[in-house]
Amino acid sequence: MRLRRAGLILLLLLPGLGLILVLIGSVIVMAFGQSVGYFALTGESGFSWEHWREQLDGRLLWRSFQYSAYIATTSSILSVLLAYPIAMWLRRPFRGSLFAGALLKAPLLVPGLVAAFLFINVISFHGFFNELMVWLGIIDRPIRMQNDRNGYGVIFLQVWKNMPFALLLLTGSVQAISDDVLNAARDMGAGSIARFRKVILPLTVPAMQAALVIIFIGAAGDFSFQAVAGPTQVNSMAQLMVRLKGEFGGYHEAGVVAVLLMALALFGSVALAGLTRFAVRAGMKV
């Protein structure tokens, strides 16, 4: 009987979870395998550290790695920092709060490439922003902002697209805190800052971590924002991977980048989540 039940559940999990595990599993195996010389499409297939050595020696990979790590960290932290006060503001419904929420969440509906195009339009050499600044007399001539060297454009786009997502998670979490609990803290002498630090922050840590992790992973693996609005002298990890694969059919080289990108996504997001927890705990004690 128990065996039959277990069998039934396994059977039910097969088409959904099973398919996910098979496909994503083989993709990961492919990436690892090709990075160490297996599954070669042409030539010899066999174990070799050659591709790792080659890539790790080059400066291209490290610059991409650092750049993607920087974009991902900055974007995720900025998105959450911006989303917190807004989530607090929208905690309790008031006249117009639904409208405000809808406006703020609108970027969720805009596909990334469209967002990138809209942004380019606004900041381009003869875009709205430049013309406005010239018209206002703040600058004499249009300045070049597109594809800036520091990736500010990409970070802006990431925040534009992801802040609403962080807001969505945080609003849900902040609204789940009952008024009674906040009133109790108030009743016992906690002012608004103490209430935020000792009650709201610790209780919203899971939502904050989820937002940070998901935004971090997305931004670390970004291709489209980088391709359209990013600096031209450096590649993001995804961009580098696609280039290596496309330009030379270099799946082995792309494999090395893919493994490092997955490592960045995994360890970076775990570290970020851990640090958040640590920081909130410390904040509670002070």
Place this chain on the structure above:
Amino acid sequence: MRAGTINRILIVVLIGVCVLWLVIPFAMAILWSIVDPSQAWSYPDLFPARVSFQRWVDVWQNTALKDALVNSYTLAPSVAITTLLLATPTAYAIGRFEFPGKTAVQVLSLLPLVVPGFVIAVFMASLLLNLGLYNRFASIMLGHCVLFLPYAIRILSVSFGLVRQDLIDAARDLGASPWARFHAVYWPALKPGVLAALIIVFIQSIEEFALAFILGSPDFTTVPTILYSFLGFNFVRSNAAVVSLILVVPNVALMLVLERLLKSANPAMVSGKG
């Protein structure tokens, strides 16, 4: 009263920010899409000198947009329905059964969301090459199904969890056949989730770029890949504006439908708890 005033000020500020944030970018896209080709819109004109729908006609006639639209709009419904069918058994297991390792199952089903999309795209391409499979439509469809299964599984397992056991028992007690039970008890609880899952997967599939770009290149185009080509080497602003609008407008319409749907699906009504 004081809080009310602050809120009103904040809303005005928010509307101001949103004008910068949303209205101006979209207004510019619309303007660019109606610039008449005969007369360029250039500095320092604040508005295009001549407007017409010529660009729309041009893009429609001279680019691969038609194919891309056909591709995208056959791909997305196929993906939505297939994903729904694949997700239902797993969601049923998660929503209606307790079993050891359930949390692990839920976490693992999120896997496609945490592996970067381009890693999946590139190495799925390599996997298919190794296996000698070349059907682009089928590859992208498979990829999309796996990519969006997490959403469908999550939404549907919540819906299955909302089906009330006491109502199932009552229906059985009253002699309902399996079909009658499904119709009377399961379907009312599942319907909003099913529709939400379909719409979300549909939108995601229309928008998806990485897999369509890598697996589809060079000749299989979808709306996002064609937009990318207009943004890339041969940057044609007006064409990009047209395609951007084509990509965004159905999305917004569908999301509005979804919002309606979720509002009508008051969970209190489904679960019967106030």
Place this chain on the structure above:
Amino acid sequence: MLRVDDVTKTFEDGFRALKGVSLNAGRGDFVTLLGPSGCGKTTLLKVVAGFLTPTEGTVSIDGADVTREPPERRDTAMCFQSYALFPHMTVAQNIEFGPRQNRVAKDERLARLNALLTQVDLEAHQHKLPNALSGGQQQRVALARALAMRPGIVLFDEPLSNLDAKLRDQVRIEIRALQREHGFTAIYVTHDQAEALAMSDHVLVMREGAVEQEGAPEEIYTAPRTSFVADFIGAANLLTGTVLGEDGQGRWQVQTEMGTVKVASDEPPVAPSVHVSWRPEDAVLANGSANGSGTGENLIQAPIVARVYQGSFTEYVLDAPERPAVSLRVHATQFGAREGETLAFHVPPDRLRFLEQVAS
């Protein structure tokens, strides 16, 4: 100690939750706000706590006007209906929260914590999170957390409503014991009349944002002034009466649905047409009736419609002799009579009470 003067609270949507309520409580008093849901009792409690600012009127504690002071600066501590324990803090951290906020020295803080943990019998659970505790234990943590602030006034918002009946009796006793020990003033909100009668020194019966009647529990029970109070506190037979005349010694002839009865009252009826009430347990079964005994005035004979055995007494539901549509209830310790038989009983004239005028 606590003075609430003529407080009115109108919400933004125009709803008037409080309409000129006043309240006085001395040090160590146990005052209960009693009433059905929506009567404004919780609003009044929140005004005292400082979560709501009254539209009109003042609140003062120890002679100081605190009407505009925020809750964090009032000498009050609240026990919430939902307990409102901080889910991410252990029992000990919850209890220490208030003293920490108020920068109480560490030694003192720990001394309070340990004393309270002993008093509410939670030493063994002090490192657990609230979710790991039972409802009764959570309730005790909430109590200890409020008391750790050493407040002059403790505000209770239906603290027992989430507990089962047996536990409720036990916590009720604990609250009174703690109150006697710590000497705080308690303002206690409930809709449970039994709870109010059992715990309070002073009861305010509230209705639609105003105080309907206040007094000691015995006074409220034995001498209700309106049919609302008579009906809300305990069981009551409510009748409409027409006053026929007075015999000059405080005894009035009144015609009611159960016949013409004598009412002994110190105060004259407020109008010729008044409501009259009596408690079901005040009936005395007459001689000759099923196992009944006792003699006296106001003999009433009525057919038994239903008989409900309640253990310590039996409730008889009767049709009123003059108007069978009106039911009467009689509680008796004898239970021989059956449905269909006639029950004969007396209601002593001093047990009948005049209430408010009958609305025309």
